Amino acid sequence: MLHTLSIGALSDLLGRREVSSVELTRHFLARIERHDAALNSLITTTADQALAAAADADRRLQRGETGPLLGIPLIHKDIFCTEGVRTSCGSRMLDNFVAPYDATVVERLRSAGGVMLGKANMDEFAMGSSNETSYYGPVKNPWDISKVPGGSSGGSAAATAARLAPYATGTDTGGSIRQPAALTGITGIKPTYGRVSRYGIVAFASSLDQAGVFARSAADAATVLQAMAGFDPRDSTSVDVPVPDYAASLAQPLKGLKIGLLAEFFDGLEARNVALIEAALAVYRSLGAETVDVSLPHLPLSVPTYYVVAPAECSSNLSRFDGVRFGYRCADPKDLMDLYKRSRGEGFGPEVKRRIMTGTYVLSAGYFDAYYLKAQKARQLITDEFRAAFTQVDLLLGPTTPTPAFAIGAKVDDPITMYLNDIYTIGANLAGLPGLSMPCGSIDGLPMGLQLIGPHFAEARVLNAAHQYQLATDWHLQTPRGYE
């Protein structure tokens, strides 16, 4: 049962030659073959390349090389450029796009000996909270295939939850790692803005986008983040701050840790969700942590702020898709304007077009000050309030999502209701803070997530607090039925 083991346990087996990377890779490829027709979590499976990479990892192991990810399979969200492999970003626009280079994250995990099994399904251009906007069809939640897995990194989450890979990469612009991690019962971390290179990640909203990890525990996530994080001169917003040893601080006791409870996170929260958070707090108190009530009065403005800033940046970033240099081109354009308009009109799906138009509107003459500038000021207020809160507390704790996974199709016709799924996650993106979601119980048989938010560059503290919770509880070990 190789798929039930942690990354650390798999690495030990590989190191002792009790299993080879090729065997491990075949095991996970067989699981993909068996389960993914129902889940649709992958857009592309790269079996041949995976077996070649595994054979290479086995040679490295044979030579005595060691490394925590050497020979371990993974899945990349299809937003990361992978040289020679289609990088679709879940869009018809890039259905034929074969990336000419690797993203920094891809390059780093490859040199660490990671074996890519394939590219995960996702909301088109990472715009969605349910993985229903993908050109390649919705991803199903392994806990109940009539439910969404969350989004936008829904394929990465579903695949990790279904044990189709030990871990997967994702990106989080407004909650796209934490929300699907919550809805599929796994651990997901979005690092500080600038901690992981954005080079080679198809851009959505450049001031918010950040890459991170889906894994089945905080300890596994720490191992992967260690390999991904660090300065990259090819990303102009990458931050040159040393990366601490995340594994080393996992064992730190939580005695005296000050956990902040945001009034705004609990205002209107459903009773069953409150009960889960209370139970988690009881665990933290038993571990020696203290709780402190804090308030961020402007936090309720996060969602409207985000839905100005993110579409504005998206409208600008996605102007590069012009039907000329790469991507989809319409048939028989009658002139250049027709080529632009129809290539974009036919190549983008409805939600992407909606966001481009929202962004175009808020940036247009006469509306810029009222919307875009106002939103950037509100963003500053929210960020200042977070910063002030972190002078009183070490971490903030709250729910990841308002509800468990909802039915496929339930919210597709109502963008605002869909946008409100990210009500608890967006704040961390606006302020550039690290956030993690991990399972803390269930509602109606579906997993729910607990969110931890830390100050800038406090990933080690966030992972430490999550790991200590996971040592004291077993929510993270629960597996959806049929995938044990």
Added chain:
Amino acid sequence: MSLTRQEVEKIAHLARLSISEQEMPIYVSSLSSIVDFVAELARADTGNVAPMAHPLVGLHQRLRGDVVTETDQHERYQANAPSVQAALYVVPRVIE
């Protein structure tokens, strides 16, 4: 505030997006509700606040030295282009 069909057509033109007859009413209504939703921002007292430029205090966009770091890889990059001739991207005639 409700957006009119003419306003949405103008936005679509600015964004270089063709929108079909059937899709248009859906965008008119959903974009109107999004604009109403984000109008909530007007309530925020942002009097003395400077618009945010970077989430991390004291950090700004890095500049690199003005040196050539890229090599010519046009063949590789143009392999993804819909239409190329003599290393040039081909589009419909622009000048009559």
